[in-house]
Amino acid sequence: MKRIVVGVSGASGMPYARHLLEELAARKDVEVHLVLSEGARRVLMREGRGPAELEAYAAARYDPADLGAAPASGSFPTAGMVIVPASATTAGKLAAGIADNLLLRAAYVHLKERRPLVVVLRETPLPAVTLEALLKLAHAGAVVLPASPGFYHDPRTIDDLLAFVTQRVLDHLGLEAPGPRWEG
Numbered sequence: 001m002k003r004i005v006v007g008v009s010g011a012s013g014m015p016y017a018r019h020l021l022e023e024l025a026a027r028k029d030v031e032v033h034l035v036l037s038e039g040a041r042r043v044l045m046r047e048g049r050g051p052a053e054l055e056a057y058a059a060a061r062y063d064p065a066d067l068g069a070a071p072a073s074g075s076f077p078t079a080g081m082v083i084v085p086a087s088a089t090t091a092g093k094l095a096a097g098i099a100d101n102l103l104l105r106a107a108y109v110h111l112k113e114r115r116p117l118v119v120v121l122r123e124t125p126l127p128a129v130t131l132e133a134l135l136k137l138a139h140a141g142a143v144v145l146p147a148s149p150g151f152y153h154d155p156r157t158i159d160d161l162l163a164f165v166t167q168r169v170l171d172h173l174g175l176e177a178p179g180p181r182w183e184g
């Protein structure tokens with residue numbers, strides 16, 4: 001069983017989180033451990049039907065304030081983590097080594113244990129402070145994978161665009177990913 005930590009922070013783009021969670025929940029060999037930040041809970045009231053909509057896909061859900069929960073420790077085995085969507089605040093704090101909520105602590109653990117960590121940033125435009133934070137995260141071993149779908153696969157629906165990002169995230173988590181691929 002592959003245990004994947006999914007952190008959702010307070011950036012716009014909750015459909016990216018829902019699409020990935022739906023895909024992960026459909027797999028028998030994956031167990032999703034979900035942390036929604038306080039920011040995510042606020043955005044979810046605007047971009048969906050609230051936290052319960054995402055929590056339904058997870059095997060385990062955590063209080064973001066619970067720094068004693070399992071994903072806070074490197075001794076809790078996981079196959080990787082994704083932050084989707086990742087706010088500029090979460091990216092900046094993580095790059096600075098700040099782990100003052102469970103989402104950040106779990107992400108910090110993935111960096112220190114050198115496990116896969118995918119950061120699906122959603123912000124535009126990007127100021128120098130955020131660009132520098134992303135560079136630090138890349139140097140620390142994270143995959144910075146902006147929520148920036150391509151258009152070469154001829155997307156017709158929003159779901160097609162979400163699927164593009166989900167496929168790239170799954171690739172970086174080492175999970176088989178469905179969907180069209182560029183074949184030249």
Ligand SMILES: Cc1cc2nc3c(=O)[nH]c(=O)nc-3n(C[C@H](O)[C@H](O)[C@H](O)COP(=O)(O)O)c2cc1C
Nearest residue numbers: 009010011012037039040046087088089090122123
């Ligand atoms: C409706 C809404 C949309 C937001 N969208 C973004 C966004 O796309 N990117 C971003 O970096 N911050 C965005 N924010 C601001 C973050 O939610 C805010 O900086 C928050 O402190 C992030 O905290 P967190 O990273 O702990 O979730 C948005 C806030 C609201 C209320």
